Amino acid sequence: MNDFIRQLADITGSGFVSSEPEERYLYSMDQGTMSPAEPDAVIMPGSTEEVREIMLLANKHKVPVVPMGGGLVLSGLTRALHGGIILDMKRMNRILQINPKSRYAVVEGGASEGMLQAYLKKHHPELKHSMPDAPPIATLAGNICIHGSGHLSVLGGFHSDMLTGMEVVLPTGDIMRTGSCSISPDWFARAPLPDLSGLFIGWSGTTGVVTKLGIRLFPSYSHNDMLIFVCEDADLMPDVISRLTGTQVAEDMTPWMTPKPEWARGFLHINISYGAHSKKELTFKRNLLQASVKKYSDQKIAGFLPMPPTEKSRFLKIPSPDLVKFADIRKGGGFEYVGAIMAIEHFAEAYRAGLQIARTYNVSYSMGARIIGAGHAMMFFYAYAFNRADPEDIKLAQHALEATNTAALEIGGIPWKSELPAQKQIINKMDQNTFNLMNQIRSVLDPNHIMNPGNWEK
Amino acid sequence: MPAIKFDPELCASCETVDCLMKCQYIEFAGISDAKAEKLKINAGENSRVLNECLTCYACQEYCPFGNNPFYLLVELQEKKGILPAPKPIVEEQLRMMSPKGRITRQKVRSPVVNMCAFPMLTGCVRGKLFEGASVISGNDIFCNIMWLHFAKNSVIRDRVPKMIDNIMSFYLKDSKIDEMVCFHDECYGTYTSVAEAFGISVPFKPIHLFDYINRRLNEIPDLIKPINEKIAYQRPCSNRLSPETDKILDDIFIKIGAERVPRKHDRENALCCGGVPRAQQRDELADELVEKNISDMLSTGAKYCVFNCPFCMATLGQEVAEHGLMPILVSDLVLIALGE
Numbered sequence: 001m002n003d004f005i006r007q008l009a010d011i012t013g014s015g016f017v018s019s020e021p022e023e024r025y026l027y028s029m030d031q032g033t034m035s036p037a038e039p040d041a042v043i044m045p046g047s048t049e050e051v052r053e054i055m056l057l058a059n060k061h062k063v064p065v066v067p068m069g070g071g072l073v074l075s076g077l078t079r080a081l082h083g084g085i086i087l088d089m090k091r092m093n094r095i096l097q098i099n100p101k102s103r104y105a106v107v108e109g110g111a112s113e114g115m116l117q118a119y120l121k122k123h124h125p126e127l128k129h130s131m132p133d134a135p136p137i138a139t140l141a142g143n144i145c146i147h148g149s150g151h152l153s154v155l156g157g158f159h160s161d162m163l164t165g166m167e168v169v170l171p172t173g174d175i176m177r178t179g180s181c182s183i184s185p186d187w188f189a190r191a192p193l194p195d196l197s198g199l200f201i202g203w204s205g206t207t208g209v210v211t212k213l214g215i216r217l218f219p220s221y222s223h224n225d226m227l228i229f230v231c232e233d234a235d236l237m238p239d240v241i242s243r244l245t246g247t248q249v250a251e252d253m254t255p256w257m258t259p260k261p262e263w264a265r266g267f268l269h270i271n272i273s274y275g276a277h278s279k280k281e282l283t284f285k286r287n288l289l290q291a292s293v294k295k296y297s298d299q300k301i302a303g304f305l306p307m308p309p310t311e312k313s314r315f316l317k318i319p320s321p322d323l324v325k326f327a328d329i330r331k332g333g334g335f336e337y338v339g340a341i342m343a344i345e346h347f348a349e350a351y352r353a354g355l356q357i358a359r360t361y362n363v364s365y366s367m368g369a370r371i372i373g374a375g376h377a378m379m380f381f382y383a384y385a386f387n388r389a390d391p392e393d394i395k396l397a398q399h400a401l402e403a404t405n406t407a408a409l410e411i412g413g414i415p416w417k418s419e420l421p422a423q424k425q426i427i428n429k430m431d432q433n434t435f436n437l438m439n440q441i442r443s444v445l446d447p448n449h450i451m452n453p454g455n456w457e458k
Numbered sequence: 459m460p461a462i463k464f465d466p467e468l469c470a471s472c473e474t475v476d477c478l479m480k481c482q483y484i485e486f487a488g489i490s491d492a493k494a495e496k497l498k499i500n501a502g503e504n505s506r507v508l509n510e511c512l513t514c515y516a517c518q519e520y521c522p523f524g525n526n527p528f529y530l531l532v533e534l535q536e537k538k539g540i541l542p543a544p545k546p547i548v549e550e551q552l553r554m555m556s557p558k559g560r561i562t563r564q565k566v567r568s569p570v571v572n573m574c575a576f577p578m579l580t581g582c583v584r585g586k587l588f589e590g591a592s593v594i595s596g597n598d599i600f601c602n603i604m605w606l607h608f609a610k611n612s613v614i615r616d617r618v619p620k621m622i623d624n625i626m627s628f629y630l631k632d633s634k635i636d637e638m639v640c641f642h643d644e645c646y647g648t649y650t651s652v653a654e655a656f657g658i659s660v661p662f663k664p665i666h667l668f669d670y671i672n673r674r675l676n677e678i679p680d681l682i683k684p685i686n687e688k689i690a691y692q693r694p695c696s697n698r699l700s701p702e703t704d705k706i707l708d709d710i711f712i713k714i715g716a717e718r719v720p721r722k723h724d725r726e727n728a729l730c731c732g733g734v735p736r737a738q739q740r741d742e743l744a745d746e747l748v749e750k751n752i753s754d755m756l757s758t759g760a761k762y763c764v765f766n767c768p769f770c771m772a773t774l775g776q777e778v779a780e781h782g783l784m785p786i787l788v789s790d791l792v793l794i795a796l797g798e
Contacts, residue, residue, distance in 0.1 A: 143688055232544045263553035283745060296544075297739040303544030306737035308772035349518060 004061055005041050008085070011053045016044040016091065027078075027086045029072075033386070033398045034076025039066065039086040048167065048175060048211040051109075051438040054087065055209065056173035058450055063367035065171070066452045067140025067205040069110065072134050074337050074421035077146075077204045081454030082146050087209060089139065096212065097117050097187070100127060103217040109141045110209045116140060117318075120217070127221040130156055133319045141210040144419040145204055147341070149370045149379050151252045151273065151318050152218050154245060157373045160201045164189055164214035167170050168200055171208065171446040179214065187214030194239050196391070199441065204423075205452040207445050218251075221275025223282045226315050227289060231302030237268060241344050242303070243292040245375040249285040251273050254320075255378075256346045256368035257351060268351070269305075271315055336397050338404045339381040342413030344371070350380045353407035361400040378407075379416055397431050422458055460528045460657035462611075466500045467769035469525055482729065483743075484510045496527075499534055499600040507531065508540050511605040512738070514730045514755070518651070526655045535609035538733040543737040547581070548608045555604070557620060558597045566592035566629045569670065570726075571639045575600040576768050579604040579641070582789050585798040587674055588679055591639075599622050601648040603696065606732050607767055618648060618658055623634055639670045647699030653783065667766070668706040671792055676714045678796070684715020685795050689717050690760035692751065692774060694767030707766075707788070714795035718746035719758035723751060735774035746760075748774060752781055762786050 001019075009017045018024075028036035033255040040063075045051045054065040058065045061371045064084025071088075080086055090109030097106040098120070105114060113129075114136025120127050123439050130152035132143050143150075148159040156162050165179025176182075176199040179190040190197055200208050229240065237255065244253060252273040259265045272289060276282035296302040306381035314321070344349065351367060358365040370382040382404045405415045405422040409429055427435055437457065440448075474743060475790075478484065478492035485506060486492040498505040518528040535541075538781035543547060555575060571583050583593050600619050604612040630638065640646035672771035677683060689711065697704060704725065720759035723729040729751055743774045751774065755763055763783040765771040775785035 015573050230544075230550065232549075261554075263550050267550060287742065300541045300544045301546070303547050304736075304738045304741075305550070306543075306548060306733065308733065308769070309776040310772050420574070 001040050001318045002368075003232050004057070007057055008041065008043050008284050011057070012045055013042055013051050016046070018042050027068075027080070027088070028436065029079065030074055030076060031388075032074035032076055032419065033394055033401055036078060037079040037081050037168065038074075038082035039085070039119065040083050042088055044088045044091045046243055048092075048169060049094075051087070051169045052175055053080055054085075055169050055171055059173060059284070059448055062448050062450060064450050065209075065451050067209045069139030069145075069208065070112065070134070070137045070140050073142070073146060073417050074335065075417050075422070077417065077419070077452070077455065080377075080450075081420075082165055086451070089209075089211075092211065095367050098127070098217070099186070099188075100217075102186070102188050103127065103219075104187055105213050105217055106181075106212060106214045108141055108212055112136060112141055113138050113140055113143065113319075120220070124217075126220055127217040128152075129215060129217050130162060130335055131160060131318045132159070136319065140215060141426055144213065144215065145201055145203070145210060148337045149372055153370055153372050154250045154374070157214060157220065157343045158377070159215075162198075162216040163197055163201070164195050165208055165217060166214075167212035168199060168208040168210050169211055169446065172453050175211075177358070180226065181214060182346065186277055189458065191229070192372065193203045193345065199445065203442075204417075204440060206455050207451060219275075219277075221277060223277065223279055224273070224316055225266060225286060226273045226277040226312055227281055228270055228285065228305040228307065228315070229293065229302065230267050230305055231296065232267060233299045233301070236296065236346040237270075237351075238345045240270065240293055240296065240373055241378075242375045244270070244272060245371060245373070247285075247288040247292050248374060249288050253371040254368055255347070255371070256366070257354075258366045259370075273316065276358075281451070297412050336384045336386065336401055337381060338384070338408075339416035340405075340408030340411075340413035341372075341377055341379055341416050342411060344375050346411045346413060347378070347380070349411045350408070350413065352370055353411065354404070356383050357400050357403045360403070361396045363396055365400075380413065389438055424458070427458055460772055461534050462526055463528050463655045466471075467567045469500055469527070471786070472523070474575065476520040476522060476523065476604060478507065478728070480520040482516065482727070483512040483514065485720040491767070499527075499531055502534060503538070504538070504628075506533050508532045508538065511535070511542070512730060512743075513542055513695075513734055513738075515695040516726075519701050519726065529611070529652070529655050532550075532606050532609055532612050536611050537744055539664070540608055540609060542607065544739065547737060548610070551604075551608065552613065555597060555600055557600070557617065557624075561596060561598035561624055561628050563628050564592075564594070564630065566594065566633045566635060568592075568635055568637070569639050569665075570629065570633075570635055570637075571593060571641055571670075572599065572625070573641050574645050576642070577766055581785075582787060585793050586678055586796050587671065587789065587793055587798075592626070592629075594629050596692070598628075599644075601645040603644045603648045603652060606652075607737065611662060614652065615658075618653070618656070622658070622662075623767050625725070626661055635662075637665055639667060641667050642768065643667075643694055643696035643700065643703075646703070647696045651699040659666050666700060666703045667789065668703045668710060669679060671789065672706050672710050672713075675710065675763065675792070677717075678712075681796050682714060683795060683797055685723045685791070686715045687717070687762060688719045688758065688760040689716045689762040689764045689791065690755035690758050691724055691764045692755075692767075693716070693724055693732060694765070694770050694771050695730060695734070696767065697728075710788070713791055716762075716764075716791060716795075717762050721754050723754045729754075729773065731767070731770035748777055752777060756781060757779060762791060764791055765787055 030036040068078040092108040092110040130150040132150040165181040384395040475492040690704040732747040735744040761776040
């Protein structure tokens with residue numbers, strides 16, 4: 001291994017490779033409940049060419065490679081389960097191109113959400129991209145590869161739907177492109193070609209390393225506002241969501257349910273964000289949203305919270321600071337965020353299952369969802385905070401997590417960015433031919449099985 | 459708890475029905491139409507007024523007999539389960555504004571200024587104007603008058619006596635103080651008009667902020683540097699419960715050299731800031747009220763838009779500022795005149 005590490009250093013320079021125990025420890029875990037797994041080394045490539053050389057070397061020596069963006073996935077997907085190297089992409093963080101007319105950006109595989117947000121604010125204030133509520137150091141590539149969602153997901157769907165193309169280094173060292181950039185200098189779309197981007201999205205880093213990608217940008221409005229809808233009956237939520245998304249004016253919709261503060265316990269809220277180029281247009285959009293659920297406000301069983309403009313500013317912050325605040329509620333640095341992608345009609349079942357699990361395991365919870373598209377799906381999340389210094393607390397959170405994944409699957413949903421045990425649960429429920437095809441694809445792309453081994457295996 | 463102080467015979471004998479005829483939000487075909495609706499309310503029957511009421515408190519001021527028409531209307535709304543706002547909104551507000559039991563005994567000295575549930579405005583109590591003042595605030599001394607907007611007289615009956623008890627036991631009694639300055643019209647209205655109408659006894663003397671400021675300015679006339687500016691005043695709904703204090707405000711403005719410009723929507727014709735209709739899910743009406751208020755202010759050439767209600771300021775302040783007027787509280791305007 002020492003010789004291998006020396007060869008890695010020849011590729012990136014010794015300053016960007018480490019097999020020191022400190023680095024191995026830090027890279028052995030994320031903030032979630034999965035137990036640590038140390039890599040043999042960590043390497044930070046600075047270019048696609050360096051990634052290619054690393055992959056050639058790793059493939060030759062059959063050394064496992066775990067690609068990593070921000071390392072914030074919380075489900076342990078960037079742990080080196082079979083040792084090997086963690087390929088930390090954060091040095092490859094350049095924003096390569098902004099196309100304001102066709103509204104897309106091309107960035108390197110380690111560029112972060114926060115960097116693109118800041119870059120656009122400074123150089124293209126008329127444009128924005130869909131920010132997730134992860135800390136801004138989360139990478140665009142990582143978030144797209146896990147089918148993330150964010151502040152424009154009602155408008156644009158999953159972040160993977162906003163992908164326009166990719167440059168990927170395969171485990172064999174081949175560099176390939178997907179989408180229009182494989183033919184044209186422009187990274188405008190994945191259509192009309194066979195959609196090879198799908199070979200790298202949702203695979204938890206088991207098929208290749210994303211070194212560049214194109215993503216859609218959207219108009220950044222000069223006028224922005226938000227509403228908070230509130231009701232007491234979870235069974236109303238699918239219809240409410242359907243009506244609100246049916247107006248096609250919201251950019252983002254995030255239901256939330258939390259027992260703290262006390263006034264919010266038992267109520268179901270939906271934050272709805274929207275923007276416009278003028279105040280008149282903004283008011284028009286608000287009226288459309290309100291009219292869509294007038295049936296319920298007229299019955300006085302639900303409605304929009306009255307909020308003076310000054311109180312709205314915290315809700316208009318992107319990313320939202322609220323989840324991060326909740327993450328530290330138990331202190332001790334432990335936070336698990338379990339999402340499940342499911343159809344919106346299962347909202348009430350998902351909510352009740354979460355309440356039951358929180359009661360059973362006595363865990364601090366916060367539940368919510370992000371609506372995808374015009375009510376086409378939702379990412380329903382259960383967030384459990386725990387104290388990492390308390391083994392019992394960790395165990396409770398782990399049990400809650402397992403129970404949540406089981407419940408999500410029973411409801412008809414699919415655990416999102418699933419950790420190892422949940423991957424196995426999904427595989428058990430998955431159509432066998434689908435899983436066989438996944439394995440066949442992987443053996444073609446990664447004949448030596450070096451990419452993030454341990455994931456998506458029976 | 460006693461019923462609302464109300465004389466039905468006096469009401470029935472009223473020839474003008476000002477309480478409804480002067481209402482700026484509900485249309486009546488004429489006095490007979492208004493009277494018919496009023497008599498229905500008095501008899502505890504359904505009236506469209508129960509559903510259409512904006513809860514602006516103005517009828518309390520319009521009634522020439524001080525016969526508490528608004529409190530009676532809210533009583534009937536609650537009895538009939540007519541919620542001006544959706545139930546979950548009311549329920550959340552009830553929890554949000556509930557007493558928290560976090561009050562601690564505190565030695566205070568005169569003047570004691572009650573900031574109610576707005577501790578964030580404590581910084582307004584400063585300088586020569588409030589020299590030596592003790593400030594009290596928090597949910598445990600919340601005046602609870604807001605429930606008039608939500609058809610919840612029962613909450614007023616339940617919580618106000620507890621708040622009064624808290625004020626006495628935790629602050630005033632041990633400090634041997636028997637009066638308290640109400641920074642907000644709402645508190646003053648609670649401890650005077652509401653308390654009297656609801657039969658709630660108040661063991662201290664509430665002092666209206668305007669009364670306090672006016673007296674204080676009399677004590678320090680040499681410190682006043684007239685601001686010589688035109689101001690548009692946004693009179694809040696809760697000042698309808700103590701209309702006599704509006705004249706004191708005129709005295710204050712004169713003393714500090716502020717010209718209270720004549721507005722179409724001031725004094726008896728003051729319009730709601732637009733905050734409460736949003737809770738009632740009547741945003742388009744709220745927009746209209748905001749627009750009317752602002753265009754009215756702008757037409758006067760005023761430099762400042764002066765508020766005494768923090769909620770009005772939160773509702774209108776940003777809009778006012780975007781239109782070039784400076785939003786400011788009465789007390790802060792006075793502080794400017796005092797060079798602070």
